[in-house]
Amino acid sequence: WTYDRALETIREAIQVNDQPVYSQLEGDILFAMANYAEAYNAYDKVNKSELATSGTFYSAAKAKQYIEGSDINEVIALMDSAVARLGKPYFADTAPYFYERAELYTQAKKFREAVIDYNTFYDAVSGDVNALFYYQREQAEMQCRMYKQALDDINKAVELSADDESLWAEKGVVHLRVNQLDEAIPAFEKAISLNAEYAAAYRMLGYCYSLKKMKKEA
16 A cells, blocks of 8 residues: 555545545545645644544644744644643643643744643643753743743753753853852853863853953853
8 A cells, every 4th residue: 555545545435425534534644645735624624523623633733834834823723722622631641732832832932831831741741751851941931031940940951861961051051041150160061071072161161250250260
């Protein structure tokens, strides 16, 4: 079997009996073929039927996201429709909806909304997250000037991935942002100890020293 043969067959079925469940499968095949515009149209047809679910709106959002030139706010609106159909309380099986919408909010520079979704995701998976999650949430929190939360998150990130020099450098940046120079300096030094070629860490370390009037070290 090929995707083309599968697509031909499901379209024959649709001609005989046009049911939303067939359009859903048509959309899945088109999505697998990277024909995102037509996949979206198939999913949109399902979403206008009585079979619309969180999953069908999610599929439409993903297809819309991959269509070149799509408005990010339209993608978010589809994800909103997907989330609105989820039952509460939220558990691990529905958590990805919030994680993906948080990433979309971040792309749209709606950082407070992103933080809220990251928090919902965290609760839904009972805190079972990795260093990347803490870093991503910290990035959104910094944009909202939620500095205490950002510090907590970057500290958790370096705790979980202590050999990642970029996380140590980010920790230094957060401390520097809140004028905690004595905490920023060892963070940048740690990043350099992990990667002696990390130019940005040297630059930021020099900047910290200059703020402390330590011109020679700077």
